[in-house]
Amino acid sequence: MTKPQLDPGETDHPAEDLAASEDLAAILTRLIDEIPGKTQKDLATEAGVPYPTLNAWLSRTRGTSRVAPETLRSLSDVLRRWGADVTVAQLLRSVGRPVPGPADEERESHLLRIYRQLPAASQRALLEHAKLLERSVRA
Template sequence: MTSRETPPSSPDAGDTPERPGEDLASLLERLLAQSPGRSQKDLAREAGISYQTLNAWMNRTRGTSRISPERLRAMVEVFRRWGVRTTPKEFFEAVGRPVPGPGRDEREARLLKLYRQLPEARQRALIKDAEAMLQVSRIS
């Protein structure tokens, strides 16, 4: 297993069949088809996304490369509440990105505490370093 793969015991592990090359529009169409009585409007409302934005993703008239991890995870949670088996991995792969690690409050609080202790020039440098790491992770 590579460092980017999710261990099988993880709740984010892929327990649904993978569909290589499935983009976000195809994924959403498939999952909505498994959600009888649910619509794009329902998904948009429950995931906190505007209907116009979701509809543009589904019609492939708006790019999906900049969708925030929070929005992708929100859609996963909506489908799970509706009883549809899906994973964050499916969503991130559908937009061509690796699944980021979970945001743990304790780690985030520790990072923020360290950041606040740095002089302003070092804070700016840390932000630039973090942005560079993010860009590298999107490429690899």
């Protein structure tokens, strides 16, 4: 019997299914509680997030909709090193961010080749267009 095809953004990973209904505070609190000997302060330090900021996210006194994707990646990396079953996609969803498509080295290389062939003004225009596209995806 074959597995059913998943729509983009869906998963057959149980932890991701659970996390789909959790916000960032719930996910991080649950994972920290599941890892013996680790604290919020440990996570903040290792992920490079100021402890008061992380604590405010976890106590829900500060919003998480503007948390940088790089910060979510750092949190995920630390938690995975600690043995937690978490993905960047889960954390992105938990703050209402779209999950980027999979990286494709061939497409990235092609885009970089095009960029390098453009004059400086066109490179700047391409970057501005990419920023606008990124903002529209977030909205």
